[in-house]
Amino acid sequence: MMRRKTLIAVALAAVLILVAAGCGTGGLGNRKADKALGKELFTSKCAACHVLADAGAVGISGPNLDDAFAEVRKHGFKESTIFEVIDKQIKYPTGRALYDPEREIHVNGPLPTVQMEPDIVKGGDREAVAAYVASVAGLPVKGGGGGKIVSTDGKELFAQAGCGACHAFKDAGSSGAIGPNLDATMPSRAVVVQRVTNGKGAMPSFKGKLDDDQIGAVADYVSGSAGK
Numbered sequence: 001m002m003r004r005k006t007l008i009a010v011a012l013a014a015v016l017i018l019v020a021a022g023c024g025t026g027g028l029g030n031r032k033a034d035k036a037l038g039k040e041l042f043t044s045k046c047a048a049c050h051v052l053a054d055a056g057a058v059g060i061s062g063p064n065l066d067d068a069f070a071e072v073r074k075h076g077f078k079e080s081t082i083f084e085v086i087d088k089q090i091k092y093p094t095g096r097a098l099y100d101p102e103r104e105i106h107v108n109g110p111l112p113t114v115q116m117e118p119d120i121v122k123g124g125d126r127e128a129v130a131a132y133v134a135s136v137a138g139l140p141v142k143g144g145g146g147g148k149i150v151s152t153d154g155k156e157l158f159a160q161a162g163c164g165a166c167h168a169f170k171d172a173g174s175s176g177a178i179g180p181n182l183d184a185t186m187p188s189r190a191v192v193v194q195r196v197t198n199g200k201g202a203m204p205s206f207k208g209k210l211d212d213d214q215i216g217a218v219a220d221y222v223s224g225s226a227g228k
């Protein structure tokens with residue numbers, strides 16, 4: 001997609017200027033960062049909103065990080081530069097994927113809906129996540145299997161599809177506040193199937209991400225456990 005490329009190019013240009021001016025985090029922390037820790041942190045803090053095949057992450061509220069950085073790698077940018085981009089994004093989320101400067105509109109509608117909070121992880125943890133993502137995003141996955149949800153268990157699906165990033169739901173231990181608290185609204189099975197299939201407002205459609213059986217399973221789970 002042309003527009004996507006332009007946005008990434010703009011972001012990279014900004015980062016390169018920062019690095020050239022000596023404001024970058026520096027390559028050392030990058031190389032020393034603990035990628036195993038980074039992967040763990042990614043799974044708990046980032047996976048609900050992003051696709052990243054190496055981590056088996058399938059969230060769809062934020063951009064697909066494999067697609068985004070495959071594009072960046074094609075342009076010949078090095079891992080250390082990609083590290084800088086991710087490190088900066090965690091410190092200062094731009095909202096740029098939702099805002100198209102060429103057309104001066106928000107791509108997903110009049111107002112950004114889902115926002116990435118700044119400083120989800122800090123300091124060494126942030127460097128670990130950034131180093132991990134920079135080392136795997138957009139590269140083919142060894143053994144494959146990532147990026148696609150295969151579970152058929154409703155509770156597992158609720159976690160893997162990132163429902164909890166937006167919804168509070170006691171049985172799943174989640175406290176997201178972008179969508180309604182499902183223990184309070186206690187939706188029927190039919191309502192869950194409808195919303196998950198078609199989305200509404202800030203809620204994305206999961207059609208194509210979850211098949212009909214998986215949507216049925218997550219609907220059984222939510223309607224059966226809500227308010228308990």
Ligand code: HEC
Pocket residue numbers: 011042045046047048049050061062063065068085086089090093094095096097098114115116117120121129130133165
């Ligand atoms: C609540 C959902 C949410 C969570 C959690 C989240 N992100 Fe994001 N992320 C987004 C959204 C939405 C965008 C696009 C808007 C923006 O740039 O702020 C984004 C953008 C990004 C980008 C820029 C991608 C591009 O194509 O320009 C990177 C890199 C990124 N996130 C990494 C992370 C990492 C690493 C974490 C965990 C520390 C994380 N995100 C956690 C929603 C999320």
Ligand code: HEC
Pocket residue numbers: 061114158161162163164165166167178179180185186187191192195196200201202203204206218222
């Ligand atoms: C990016 C945030 C986001 C994600 C991810 C998300 N939702 Fe939602 N959801 C919302 C919002 C916002 C609404 C309210 C939509 C409206 O009515 O305008 C909503 C509404 C719903 C409703 C209707 C609630 C009611 O009783 O009226 C159900 C059920 C629901 N979501 C279930 C899920 C399930 C299950 C998942 C995971 C497969 C999921 N949601 C993922 C944001 C999200």
